[in-house]
Amino acid sequence: MVTQDLKKFNTPVFPFTAIVGQEEMKLALQLNVIDPKIGGVMIMGDRGTGKSTTIRAIADLLPEIEVVKDDPFNSHKSDLDLMGNEVKIAIQNNESIETTLIKIPMIDLPLGATEDRVCGTIDIEKALTEGIKAFEPGLLAKANRGLLYVDEVNLLDDHLVDILLDSAASGWNTVEREGISIRHPARFVLVGSGNPEEGELRPQLLDRFGMHAEIRTVKDPILRVKVVEERTSFDQNPELWIENYEEQQQELRDRIVAAQKILSTVELEYDLRVKISQVCSQLDVDGLRGDIVTNRAAKAYAAYHNRTKVTVDDIATIITLCLRHRLRKDPLESIDSGDKVLKVFKDIFEIDD
Numbered sequence: 001m002v003t004q005d006l007k008k009f010n011t012p013v014f015p016f017t018a019i020v021g022q023e024e025m026k027l028a029l030q031l032n033v034i035d036p037k038i039g040g041v042m043i044m045g046d047r048g049t050g051k052s053t054t055i056r057a058i059a060d061l062l063p064e065i066e067v068v069k070d071d072p073f074n075s076h077k078s079d080l081d082l083m084g085n086e087v088k089i090a091i092q093n094n095e096s097i098e099t100t101l102i103k104i105p106m107i108d109l110p111l112g113a114t115e116d117r118v119c120g121t122i123d124i125e126k127a128l129t130e131g132i133k134a135f136e137p138g139l140l141a142k143a144n145r146g147l148l149y150v151d152e153v154n155l156l157d158d159h160l161v162d163i164l165l166d167s168a169a170s171g172w173n174t175v176e177r178e179g180i181s182i183r184h185p186a187r188f189v190l191v192g193s194g195n196p197e198e199g200e201l202r203p204q205l206l207d208r209f210g211m212h213a214e215i216r217t218v219k220d221p222i223l224r225v226k227v228v229e230e231r232t233s234f235d236q237n238p239e240l241w242i243e244n245y246e247e248q249q250q251e252l253r254d255r256i257v258a259a260q261k262i263l264s265t266v267e268l269e270y271d272l273r274v275k276i277s278q279v280c281s282q283l284d285v286d287g288l289r290g291d292i293v294t295n296r297a298a299k300a301y302a303a304y305h306n307r308t309k310v311t312v313d314d315i316a317t318i319i320t321l322c323l324r325h326r327l328r329k330d331p332l333e334s335i336d337s338g339d340k341v342l343k344v345f346k347d348i349f350e351i352d353d
Contacts (some may be wrong), residue, residue, distance in 0.1 A: 012238035015245035016057035017252055020227045021218055022050060026322055027301075028213040029058045032189045034259045035300040038293055040168055040190035042153070042201070042325065046217045050227075051193040052151060059106035059147050063253055067141060067145070069098040072137040073184050074145045082145060082183050105146030107139050107188075109164075111155060112277025113340065118160060120184075135182045140164075140173040143188040153192030154201050161201070162267045164190055165208045207286065212325035214338070259303035266299040270308040278348045279287045282335060283341065284325045294322040310350055317343050 019026065028041040043051050055072035067077040068087050076082035077099050083091075090097060109118065139148065148165065150156060167173045173186035192201075193208065199205065218224050234241040271278045274294060280290045297318040322337045345351075 002054060012234075012242060013056050013060040014053050014231075014234055014243055015249055016054070016061040018230060018234070018241070018245050019054055019057060019250040020230060022054060022215050023319065025051070025054055025213040025215050026058075026254060027189070028211045030304065031257060031297055031300040031318070032191075032210065033058060033062060033256060034303060035296055036187065036189050037264055038190070038296050038300065039208070039242065041211040041213055041214060041287075041321075042206065042209040043191065043213045044194040044196050045193075045213075045215030047195055050300065052057075052149075054302070055147070055149050055187060055191050056106060057192070059104050060103040061249055061253055061256075063257060064101040065145055066099050066104055067102055067233045069100045074102070075185070076145070082185050082187060102139075105143055105148065105188075107143040107148050109139055109148060109150045109156075111152055113139070113160065115160065115163065118163060119173055119175050120182075120183060122175060122180050135175070136141060136175075137184070138175075140167050140186040140188075143183055144185050145189055148190050150190070150192045152194050152198065154194035154196075154199050158205065161205050162226075165205065170209065182253060207289060208324050211297065211321040211327065213321060255304065255306075257301065258306060262308060263303045265308050266302050266310065267308060268295055268299055271310070272298075272315065275348050276319070279319065279341070279345050280323065282344050282348065283322060283323060283327055290323050290326045294319055297322050303328050314349070315346065315349070316342075316351070 014314040016026070025041075025043050025045075028043070028248050032041050043055075043081065045051060065074070068076060068077055068083070068202060071084060071087060073084040074082075075084050075087040076305075077087075077097050087097065116138065118138050118140060120141055121136045123134035123136065148164065148168075153161060157349075167186040171185060172186040174181060174183045190209070194201075206212070211234075218227060250304055276298075277291050277292050280288075280294070283290075285291075294315070298310045298315045301314045301318050302308070305314075320338045320341045323341045328342065
C-alpha cells in the first residue's frame with residue numbers, strides 16, 4: 001500500500017518499449033545494463049531526438065536492487081566490491097545487516113557541478129578536532145550500482161570527465177584531502193550525451209567510452225507523426241499509457257535479467273576473437289580497449305538472445321558501436337567512420353554484400 005502511495009508522487013517515466021526508432025541507442029544501453037564492464041555509452045545526435053527520455057526509461061525499466069538500509073553507497077550485502085567500509089566492518093564483526101529494495105539509482109550530473117559535488121568531500125575540521133573521518137558523499141557514491149547520466153558531456157570540464165571515466169573503469173572513487181583518504185565503491189554505467197555541433201570530446205576521452213551511438217532526427221513523416229502522437233497521449237494520461245505497456249516492459253525486464261544470469265557462460269571462439277583483433281589492427285585502433293569492448297559486447301548480445309555461443313552476426317551487429325569512435329579521423333576522408341568499420345569487418349570475416 002505504501003509503495004502504491006509513493007508511486008503517485010513519482011514523476012511518470014515514458015516506457016522504454018514505447019520509444020519509436022533510435023535502435024542503435026536502445027541496443028547500446030541494454031548491452032551496458034547486461035554487462036556494465038563494457039564501459040558505458042556516448043550518445044551523440046541532434047537536439048530533441050529523445051536522448052534523455054530513453055536514458056531515463058532504461059533506468060525505470062530495470063528491476064529493483066537490494067541494498068543495505070540507510071547506506072550512502074547503496075552497498076551490496078555480500079559483494080565486497082560493491083560495499084562501503086562501514087558495511088564491511090559490520091559483516092566482519094558478525095553484526096546483522098538490514099536491507100531494503102530500491103529502484104536502480106539514476107543520477108543526473110549537472111554541467112556546473114564541482115569536483116567536490118561529484119566526488120564528495122571530507123570534513124577536515126571534524127577529522128582534526130575529533131579524529132573522525134566525516135565524509136559527505138558526492139554523486140559518484142549515489143550512482144553506485146546504478147546509472148550516471150551526463151547531458152552535454154562534451155561541454156563538461158575535461159578534468160571532471162577524466163574523474164568520471166576513471167571511476168567507471170575502476171569501480172572505485174578515492175577522495176584525498178590534507179593527508180586524509182577515503183575510498184568507496186562507485187560502480188555504475190556511465191552514459192554521456194551531446195550534440196556534435198557543440199564540439200566533440202577529446203579523442204583520448206572519447207576512446208574510454210565503451211560504445212558510441214549516433215542518432216539522427218527521424219525523417220519519415222509517418223514515423224514522425226507516430227512519435228508525436230505517442231508522446232502527446234503519454235502526457236495526457238501517463239498512468240494509462242504506462243499500464244498499456246506494462247506487459248512489454250516486464251518481458252524486456254525478464255529478458256535483461258536472464259541475459260545477466262547466463263552472461264558468464266557465453267563463449268566466443270578463438271578464431272572469432274582473432275578476427276576481431278584483425279579488424280582493430282587494420283583500422284589502426286590505438287591500444288586494446290577496442291578488442292576488449294567488442295568481445296564483451298558480442299557476448300552480451302548473444303546472452304540478450306538467450307544463446308551461450310557468439311555468432312558472426314552478433315559481432316556484425318555490435319562492432320560499429322564499439323569501434324567507430326576509436327578511429328583516427330582523416331579530415332580529407334569522406335567515408336563515415338561507421339561505414340569504414342563495417343567495410344573492414346566484411347573484408348576480414350569474408351562476408352559478401
